[in-house]
Amino acid sequence: MILRGERRADFAYQAVYRYMINLINDVSTDARVKLPSLRQLAGRLNVSISTVQYAYSLLEKEGRVYSVAKSGYYAWPMSVNPLAWAAGDLLDRLYAAARRPGMVVLSGDEPALLASLDSNLLRLERELVRQYPQHLQPWSQPCGVWELRAALAARYTSSPTRCWHADDVYIGADLRGVLDILIDVLGLRGTAVIVESPCDWLVLRLLQDAGVRIIELPWTLQGRLDLVTLDQLLCDEPVHLVLLSSAVSLPAGVAMPTQDRLAVAQMLDQYGCWLLENDTYGELGFTEPQAALRELVNPERLMVFSSFEKVLGSEAPYGYLLSRRMSSELQRQFLLRSFRLSSIRQRAIARLYQSGRIDQHLHTLHLQLRQQAEDMRQRLDQHLGDQVAYRAPMAGATFWLGATKPVDMRQVFQRLLAQQVVIAPGELFSVSGLHQQNLRLSYAFHGQPDLDIALAAISEALHQAQTG
Structure with missing residues (x-):
């Protein structure tokens, strides 16, 4: 398996990642299994050690592998006996079960499985590699390539006052990495955040691991938020940030009525509270979309996060963030993370937006x-x-x-x-x-x-x- 070369070196870590997924599935047993070292894999696949290191770090973040100091990486045991999954963390058990061969996995949430743009991305990449040879594919754009940032800024702009620019957009390796940066930049550790409930478990776990006090605001059986309770919380609690969906809240699958959206926007403005808008499903509504919350709140106290994966497919794992404020600190944090993103893949995604293929x-x-x-x-x-x-x-x-x-x-x-x-x-x-x-x-x-x-x-x- 040869990964080096002018055409593929820019996104070699993705091929290593896919190779490792197959390897983990092949060697999974009831006992822990030691995986090849960085040097062994680099020699086997003919890539750099740093490329293998990055692929391993992605797998570790996903909970597929774990590292032991001075020993190496190991695959988590995945027993074929369901009784062995009866104890332990529920989410870990779900992930382990979902990776077993022969399981009917109805626990996921991957809309793009019905229609992905993976093949289009790969075809565009082949075209772009001819335009951008290896020496023109720099790794020095820590916040993402300009073309994709500009395309996203244009897509989110709706008026002269509700406008975004490429410098307001930040692209990371995945949604988890982007949210990690956001937690640091906003200084959320030890603070209180109001979150709609039910809420995506990735978001909840990241906030919880960061020591954020999560105040859950449940959706009612009628598909509405309790605005009286929200007002009381904003009045009584030291809350500076509210996390809500842009259009439709999933997994509840409900959209806030227009009058409720206006009321929420007025409350946030009254209490000087920031809105962190989850736009992950903003373009996956079945009906004519209502105005997103971001169109109603103060744009100076607004941040929006999302990812490409739900719409485009697994070949577009990147997460992104839009913010008009704290640009210097955001740029610094993205630079410190040193995300090694494929510039060709980002340009291919940008072309999908610019050509109207996304729509x-x-x-x-x-x-x-x-x-x-x-x-x-x-x-x-x-x-x-x-x-x-x-x-x-x-x-x-x-x-x-x-x-x-x-x-x-x-x-x-x-x-x-x-x-x-x-x-x-x-x-x-x-x-x-x-x-x-x-x-x-x-x-x-x-x-x-x-x-x-x-x-x-x-x-x-x-x-x-x-x-x-």
Whole structure:
């Protein structure tokens, strides 16, 4: 396997990363397995040691490997026996189960599995490599290449007062890396942050690990936020930042009514509070989009984060941030992180935006997501009936289900593992014990699993796990 060369050296770490994923899956056993050293892999794949180091760091962040001082890297044990997963961290068990061969993985949230632009990106890369030989592919753009930053700035600009410039955009290796920087720059460690609930577990865990006091503001069964409680919290608590979705909040799958958006914007302005807007699903709504929150709040107290992966696919893992303020500190932090991003891949993504190909792709993806959502809705009604209640999703690729009778959802999760089905229990989307009667199910997945068998297994597990 040769990775060096003028055409591929710029994104060699991605090929090393994919090679390591396959290697980990091949060697996974009930015991820990030592992986090849940096030097061994560099020699085997004909790449630099720093390239291998970066691929390993990505795998470590994802929880696929861990390092031991003066010993090397090891793959986490992944038992084939579901009983061995009964203890330990729930999210770690979910990840381990999802990586086992033969599992029907309904726990994910990857809309682009239905229609990705991976092949388009690779084709554009081949064209761009001829225009930008290796010596014209510098690593000295720590905040991202100008072309992509400018394309994103243009896409987010909506008026002369709601405008963004390339210098306001920062691109990192992935969403986790961008959010890590954001936590440092905003000085969130030890502070209180209001977060809508349910909330993505990646965001929750990063805030929790940073020592942030997370105040959860749950969505109601009617698909609204409790604005009275929000006002009270902003009045009584030392909160300087509120984290809310731009358009549709997932996994709840609800969109805030227009009057509520206006009320939230007025509250944030009244209390001088910053909005951190999660725009990860901002372009994945099924209906005509309402004005995003960022269009209503003070742009000087606004930051927006998102990623390309949900829309474009796994070949575009980068995360990004938009902010008009604290530019010098953001630039310093991105420079310190030294993200080794493929300049060719970023330019290829920029071309997709500039050519309008993204909008064509989104139109196709929306149609497929709506069709899949309707198919899943019919299957849910057929197999689960009155065992669950849900609101039809307005975006994304998942359903947020609530059990209508008290159940032990961890027991449901465990029983389904024995049936080779993986779900996402609702408690993963909270840090204070909320949503224990909920689960998230995806309707965009790898392969063609027999959904009827999987949903019948879920129905039986819900029945057997009833607690009242």
